[in-house]
Amino acid sequence: MTKMTGVSTIMRVVLGIIFLVHGVSKFQMGLGNVDAWFSSMGIPGFMAYVAAIIELVGGIMLIVGLFTRSVSALLVLIMIGAIVTVKLSAGLLGNDQSPGYELEIALMLISLHLLVAEPTALSVDHFIRNKRSAAIQK
Template sequence: MIKHTWVQTLLRVVLGVIFMAHGISKFQMGLVNVEGWFSSIGVPGFMAYVAAIIELVGGAMLILGLFTRVVSALFVVLMLGAIVTVKLSVGLLGNNETAGYELDLALMMISVYLLAEGPGSLSVDRFIFKKRSVQ
């Protein structure tokens, strides 16, 4: 039970840090530039803003364990969109120019796990909703 709690917490926090870093990166690049890139690959430009906010705010929320299942579901949708629109055509491992979808798939599967299992007992969700996490 203790191992499960720590593994769940580590997965949640590390996933949150990764997504938060990606969100910060989008803001640092300039959302207008990201919007242009999204448009160039056939994704509506406004989705750059949506993705950046979900990554940044959602990442912070995951670190805290706040609304973990909702954020995880958003991350699943985000990663599925990234795989289908950008990465699928270059394959799992990519090619000499572009990375494949292996990282996106791993991040999506961690999100699926958190969606199914919840945040664990070391989370704000547990204190707010006063529920014991399923172990």
């Protein structure tokens, strides 16, 4: 395993853990409460359910490396949505009332990296790719 592959694997797993925890947190708060919070910010309430499911399931999928590119694309969209709808007015570093969007930028950049990177050896994506390659070669 090359250094870059190792780093990509670590980035994928850690990003997966971060989003899994965020998804679990939304479920623990109660999706009705998250729906109300989203609505209070002008975001359609049903998006709370969409975000929670993508974060929870997507986090698990990233940890095991399944459909990494698709999940990463969805997470980029969620981070753009969070920045534009909630964080932008506070600025990059935030203000006295609200944190900034520096974390969302970092998470989005990791997601973008995973979106374009090749599947790493320690992923289900890599296993599926090798199975397909072997089947084609037969």
